[in-house]
Every structure is written in C-alpha cells, then in structure tokens.
Amino acid sequence: MNAPVRIDLKDVETIPSRRTEAWKYSDLRRWLRDEPPLSPALPEGEPSDGPFKALTRNEVLIANGRLNWWSEGDMEPGIEVSHHAGPDAPRMADEMPMGALAAAKALEGVYIISFKAGAPRTLALRLLSDAVKTGHHARIGVVVEAGAHATLLESHEGWGEAYLSNTLLEITVEEGATLERVVLVDEPHDAISVASVEVRLSKQAAYHQTIAASGAKLQRLETRIAHAGEGATVRMDGLYALSGDRHTDLTSVVDHLGPDGLTSQLTKGVVRDTARGVFQGKIIVERGADGTDARMGHHALILGERGEIDAKPELIIYADDVQCAHGNTVGNLDESALFYMQQRGIPAEEARALLTQAFLIEVVDRIAHEGAREVARTWLGERL
Amino acid sequence: MLSISNLHVSVGDKPILKGLTLDVPAGEVHAIMGPNGAGKSTLGYALSGRPGYEATEGAVAWNGDDLLTLDPAERAAKGVFLSFQYPLEIPGVPAMTFIRTALNAQKRARGEEEVSAPAFLKLVKAASAALKMDFDMLKRPLNVGFSGGEKKRMEILQMALLEPSLLILDETDSGLDIDALRIVADGVNAMRSPERSMLVITHYQRLLDYIKPDRVHVLVGGRIVASGGPELAHELEADGYDQYMVQAA
Numbered sequence: 001m002n003a004p005v006r007i008d009l010k011d012v013e014t015i016p017s018r019r020t021e022a023w024k025y026s027d028l029r030r031w032l033r034d035e036p037p038l039s040p041a042l043p044e045g046e047p048s049d050g051p052f053k054a055l056t057r058n059e060v061l062i063a064n065g066r067l068n069w070w071s072e073g074d075m076e077p078g079i080e081v082s083h084h085a086g087p088d089a090p091r092m093a094d095e096m097p098m099g100a101l102a103a104a105k106a107l108e109g110v111y112i113i114s115f116k117a118g119a120p121r122t123l124a125l126r127l128l129s130d131a132v133k134t135g136h137h138a139r140i141g142v143v144v145e146a147g148a149h150a151t152l153l154e155s156h157e158g159w160g161e162a163y164l165s166n167t168l169l170e171i172t173v174e175e176g177a178t179l180e181r182v183v184l185v186d187e188p189h190d191a192i193s194v195a196s197v198e199v200r201l202s203k204q205a206a207y208h209q210t211i212a213a214s215g216a217k218l219q220r221l222e223t224r225i226a227h228a229g230e231g232a233t234v235r236m237d238g239l240y241a242l243s244g245d246r247h248t249d250l251t252s253v254v255d256h257l258g259p260d261g262l263t264s265q266l267t268k269g270v271v272r273d274t275a276r277g278v279f280q281g282k283i284i285v286e287r288g289a290d291g292t293d294a295r296m297g298h299h300a301l302i303l304g305e306r307g308e309i310d311a312k313p314e315l316i317i318y319a320d321d322v323q324c325a326h327g328n329t330v331g332n333l334d335e336s337a338l339f340y341m342q343q344r345g346i347p348a349e350e351a352r353a354l355l356t357q358a359f360l361i362e363v364v365d366r367i368a369h370e371g372a373r374e375v376a377r378t379w380l381g382e383r384l
Numbered sequence: 385m386l387s388i389s390n391l392h393v394s395v396g397d398k399p400i401l402k403g404l405t406l407d408v409p410a411g412e413v414h415a416i417m418g419p420n421g422a423g424k425s426t427l428g429y430a431l432s433g434r435p436g437y438e439a440t441e442g443a444v445a446w447n448g449d450d451l452l453t454l455d456p457a458e459r460a461a462k463g464v465f466l467s468f469q470y471p472l473e474i475p476g477v478p479a480m481t482f483i484r485t486a487l488n489a490q491k492r493a494r495g496e497e498e499v500s501a502p503a504f505l506k507l508v509k510a511a512s513a514a515l516k517m518d519f520d521m522l523k524r525p526l527n528v529g530f531s532g533g534e535k536k537r538m539e540i541l542q543m544a545l546l547e548p549s550l551l552i553l554d555e556t557d558s559g560l561d562i563d564a565l566r567i568v569a570d571g572v573n574a575m576r577s578p579e580r581s582m583l584v585i586t587h588y589q590r591l592l593d594y595i596k597p598d599r600v601h602v603l604v605g606g607r608i609v610a611s612g613g614p615e616l617a618h619e620l621e622a623d624g625y626d627q628y629m630v631q632a633a
C-alpha cells in the first residue's frame with residue numbers, strides 16, 4: 001500500500017494520476033499540471049435562483065469557495081449555521097487526498113450547518129463556481145443531531161470555464177437521525193471538479209443520497225461512509241448522463257463497522273459521443289459486522305461507438321453472517337425495441353430518449369422527497 | 385391501395401425476397417401463406433422499414449406514397465401498422481404512456497392536433513373495455529411480464545387506438561390458444577372497413593377460419609407463386625406447400 005501523499009499543487013508529482021489505484025480512471029495529473037490562481041470573490045447577494053429554489057427558503061450559498069449569501073434571519077428554527085476559522089484536520093485525510101487539500105486551502109475555514117431535533121427541515125446548499133481558469137476550495141460540515149430529520153438539497157452550479165473546484169463535505173448523522181441528500185451537478189465541459197464527501201453514521205440513523213451528474217473535463221464525486229450498523233441504513237444512489245467529451249467519476253466506499261446495518265446502492269448512467277463514466281463502488285463488511293445486508297448495482301448504457309464506461313464494484317467481507325450482492329451491466333439500447341417503437345410512429349430520437357429515460361428513472365424514483373424527485377426528473381429529462 | 389412491384393429485399397448479403405409483386409386494394413383482406421423461410425416475416429419488416437431489411441430493387445406504393453423512401457415512424461404516420469409475431473417488451477414505459485406518445489407523434493407528423501391526456505384516457509378506457517382487458521395492465525410497462533395472449537391483445541388495442549389504414553399481421557396466431565385467438569380475431573375483424581387494407585401473414589390456415597381473406601397468395605422462395613380465393617388456403621392445408629417448392633426450385 002502506498003504511503004499517504006499530501007497533495008501540493010505546486011508539485012505535479014503529488015497529484016493523483018492513473019498510476020494511483022484509486023484514481024486509475026480519473027487521471028487528475030493529466031489535466032491539473034499547475035496550481036491555478038485563486039478565483040475572485042463574487043459580489044455579495046444571491047445572484048440567481050438555484051434548481052431547488054421553489055422547495056425551501058432555507059439556503060446557504062458558497063460562491064468560489066466563500067460564503068456569499070445565506071437566508072440568515074429568514075431561516076426556519078432548528079437550523080444553525082456556524083463558522084470556524086481554524087478547524088480540526090479532516091477525518092479521512094489519507095483516504096481522500098483532494099479532501100485534505102480542500103481543508104488545507106479552504107479560504108474561510110469551515111462552515112457548519114446543524115439540524116436540531118424537531119420538525120423535519122430542508123435546506124438548499126448551493127456550491128457556485130463562476131470562474132475562468134482559476135481555482136477555489138471549500139470545506140463544509142453538516143451535522144444532523146440525534147433525532148433530527150433533514151433534507152439537504154445540494155447543487156453544484158458551474159459558470160465560466162476551465163476552473164478548478166475542490167470541495168470537502170463532512171457529514172455527521174447522529175443516533176436516530178435521518179438525512180436525505182440530493183445532489184445535482186452541472187458544470188462547464190472544461191472544468192475540473194472534485195467533491196470529497198465523508199459521512200459518519202451512528203446507530204439507528206439513516207443516510208440517503210442521490211447524486212445526478214452531467215460531467216465535466218474531470219469530475220469526481222466521492223463518498224465515504226463509516227456505517228455504524230445497529231439498525232442504521234444507507235441508500236446511496238447515482239445517476240449520470242454524459243455527452244461530448246465529458247467525464248464523471250462516482251466513487252464510493254461504505255464501511256460497515258457494526259452489526260445489522262443495511263446498505264442499498266444503485267447507480268445508473270448513460271454515455272454518448274466520447275464521454276466516459278466511471279463507477280467505483282466498494283462495500284466493506286468488517287469483522288463483527290454480522291447481519292449486514294448490502295446490495296450494490298451499477299448499470300450503464302453506451303450510446304455511440306466511442307463512449308466508455310469503467311466500472312469497479314467491490315465487496316470485501318470479513319464477517320460471517322451477511323447478505324451481500326452486487327451486479328454490474330453495461331450495454332446498449334435494444335435495437336428491436338427501438339424499431340418496435342418507431343413502427344408505432346415514435347420518431348427514432350424520441351424513442352431513444354424514452355428508452356433511456358425509462359432506464360435511468362429508477363434511480364430518480366428512489367428519492368423520497370417529492371419536490372426533489374420532480375426537480376431531478378426534470379433535470380434528467382433535459383439532459384436526454 | 386397497396387401496390388408492391390418486383391420487390392427484392394436482402395438481409396445482410398442474403399437475398400430473401402426475389403421479385404415479389406402484389407396489389408391489395410382498399411377494403412380488402414389478403415392472406416400471405418408460405419412455408420418456413422419463404423420470406424413472410426421479411427415482407428412485413430420490409431414494408432414497415434426495419435433496419436437491415438434493405439430493398440435492393442422494386443417499388444412499394446401505399447396510397448400513392450413511395451414507402452421505401454420513408455423511415456419507420458413516417459410509414460406509421462402514413463397508416464402502416466405491423467402487428468409483431470413476438471411483440472417487444474418495453475421496460476420502464478407504461479403501456480398507456482407508450483400508446484399516447486405514439487398516437488401524438490403520428491398526429492404531429494400528419495399536422496393534426498394532439499390528443500389531450502383526459503381525452504386519451506377516455507379513448508383508452510373504452511377500447512380496453514371492448515377487448516375485455518384489465519385496465520390496470522395499461523399502467524404497467526408495455527408487455528413486460530405479459531403472457532403471449534396478453535401481448536397480442538395489447539397489439540390489437542394499439543391497432544384500435546392508432547387506427548392504421550394498412551394492417552400487416554405477422555403470424556398473429558402463434559402462441560395463442562383458441563379463446564385468445566377468437567378475441568384477437570374479433571378485434572381484427574372489427575377493424576375491417578372500406579378504407580383499410582389488411583395483409584395477414586400466416587403459416588397455417590387456422591387463423592383464416594377467423595379472419596376471412598378476400599384473396600390468398602402463396603409465397604415461396606421470395607416470390608408469389610400462386611394466388612386465388614379463400615379456397616386456396618384449404619387446398620394448402622390439405623396438400624401442403626410441396627408442389628410450389630418444386631416449382632420455385
């Protein structure tokens with residue numbers, strides 16, 4: 001095993017490359033050769049509406065790595081936002097080197113969003129990039145306190161071109177708490193963007209995540225979950241729709257540390273043109289984590305002759321009494337089905353879009369928050 | 385009026401239809417009978433424009449339009465409907481969504497006004513009741529997990545709602561028991577009208593007891609080798625295709 005490396009953007013040798021096992025399909029070093037200049041601060045005040053605007057008035061907007069706006073004063077009770085200028089080192093610095101870099105370079109320390117026990121709350125977290133050939137880093141913490149129920153509607157909204165956006169998000173879901181996190185990622189085709197997400201899940205807690213991504217030059221959305229088991233549940237889903245020369249990488253590790261934990265993971269994607277989708281999913285069942293039930297599925301379509309999917313599903317099991325399964329398929333649309341649809345009068349393009357949507361919608365249907373589900377459905381429809 | 389003249393169709397490099405000529409006037413039902421490998425299914429696919437079934441020679445005119453220059457969806461909008469021997473399963477697309485999308489796509493192509501969701505619901509309820517179909521089946525993904533008989537009934541329902549003017553039935557009786565066959569045949573017979581032409585492709589005479597053809601054609605070796613009235617089907621049932629096979633070879 002390689003010794004953990006601290007990334008220094010001024011030293012290209014420290015940047016993960018295809019020779020780094022965990023980054024084999026997302027060669028960051030190929031695209032990130034120098035440290036980009038710092039992205040400018042954007043004028044304060046809410047610049048435009050995010051995709052979840054209609055669903056909640058609670059909002060935190062981080063723009064180019066800085067807190068730009070938040071619904072202070074108008075926030076519903078039970079949500080607190082605090083700022084820490086000199087935070088602790090991140091919990092998984094070794095496993096997520098870009099996350100460690102984000103913590104080291106974050107311009108404003110860390111912002112922590114806390115959900116208190118009480119009525120369920122929804123908050124929109126917007127991570128806005130509006131930059132040209134510059135870079136920015138941000139670090140955000142989310143704490144869902146014991147017995148609290150929260151929905152985090154997260155959007156990564158990219159404007160400008162060829163920027164580097166690097167985010168570390170640390171999430172704690174305390175005992176008996178629930179968090180549903182729905183993430184929409186839209187960035188320019190030439191952006192480099194990495195989001196490292198670390199989740200700590202206590203017993204009896206639930207963490208449900210759905211990421212929908214449309215890719216960038218290099219886009220990596222990594223989630224690592226420490227799963228306490230003992231009635232705790234994880235649903236971790238992903239969706240990607242890529243065209244042109246876009247790339248996205250959905251990497252995840254779920255580590256079952258205690259007994260009787262549940263994980264259900266479903267990722268589906270479609271690539272066109274020369275786009276490239278990467279799925280790396282790992283579920284670890286540690287010694288003593290008996291009674292674990294973990295299922296992982298990744299299914300993708302390649303539409304076009306030059307698209308690429310790289311899938312690496314892994315189950316690593318050290319406990320005895322567990323139920324684990326994984327499935328992985330990569331294919332194309334059924335030509336016979338396409339002809340059948342056309343024969344009934346549906347033009348070829350519409351038939352393709354309908355079949356592709358039908359294939360991917362299963363992931364959207366698993367989102368519990370109704371409003372977010374509809375936003376995700378529309379998001380998907382617009383990208384097919 | 386469907387007018388096929390000297391049609392040659394190859395699948396890959398293999399010629400299957402070798403100069404097929406046939407006219408089906410409006411309002412008539414013609415049966416195409418032939419042994420396995422004669423090119424029966426190929427004829428259905430070539431008329432409906434399936435990729436890979438390329439016409440290398442000849443012409444197909446439907447009400448004056450040259451069908452061979454149109455893509456499958458355009459042909460459908462002109463009224464061409466192929467009922468599949470094995471209807472496809474379309475996972476994730478509810479039957480009702482599928483039929484409404486098809487109907488409105490056809491209407492758009494013809495410059496007609498689309499059918500609203502409530503109006504369509506009314507149409508589909510009436511049509512499914514007429515076919516004694518469970519309405520809940522229409523909310524399920526099209527044909528997924530349906531029995532052979534249910535799939536064929538779904539074909540007839542689509543026919544009834546899309547109201548095609550040229551119906552091509554490809555081995556519609558395969559996989560049907562006698563009760564299902566009767567329901568399907570009733571559905572097809574209800575579609576008979578002076579404006580509608582039908583081509584019933586079948587290996588066996590049995591289906592023609594239920595859907596009575598005006599004319600019967602024998603397809604062997606990629607050509608029509610004999611034509612006659614309904615009695616020809618009974619002769620074939622009694623004597624088989626052997627005499628024509630010799631003739632074609």
